[in-house]
Amino acid sequence: MATTSGPRGPRSGDRDRDRGPGGQQGGKKKFFYRRKRVCKFCVEKLEYIDFKDVKMLQQFIPERGKILPRRISGTCALHQRKLQNAIKRARTVALLPFATD
């Protein structure tokens, strides 16, 4: 798929490349197809977010130790709020850092 031998020429090639990493940076805005992000908790039907579940919470803690905004993680408002509470609780008992550098 790296070579642009797609049926519709360069455009479909662009598209595949942009979707490949699934990441934030896309060279050209115009042809940037962002993957539809879905709320992990809605999908997996996890209604209770436990502050003791460090492994799970860490998915929402980037390197710096901040809480991943929902515009990036795709978490829905309800679950982001619960997640936020859980992370803050985990921070008070030193399960998660307040900040790291």
Added chain:
Amino acid sequence: MRTYEVLFILSPQIAEEEATALITEFRSVAEKTGAKLKNEEAWGRRRLAYPIQKSTEGNYHLFVFESDGSLAELDRRMRNSDRVLRHIIVRTDEDLKRADKLAKRNPKKERVRPVAAATAEGVGTPGIPAIEGGV
């Protein structure tokens, strides 16, 4: 009946016997105020995410109580004890009940996904499920 989770960190400097003594003391304090122990977990030594009182490790212990009263006395004891680096008391019954209700309202079901379209799209890009059609 309310359910409380009590998580606390004991200082790693204290001896093991003293730690177990403290844990049993805390347990009895709570039970004296009408709480019933439902679950107990000794996590043991864990690295702290940040240093507390110059220690980088802590001895974690978890209680789950059920009680009609409050755990104020236990809270006070833990706050005043210099052996406890941190503690947190969280009431969980309401949240768990709400979560249960939500889970019942939308039971786990397979998301309807246009399978044919998904496989057709996903041919060239393994590992990246095509999920535009979903939700």
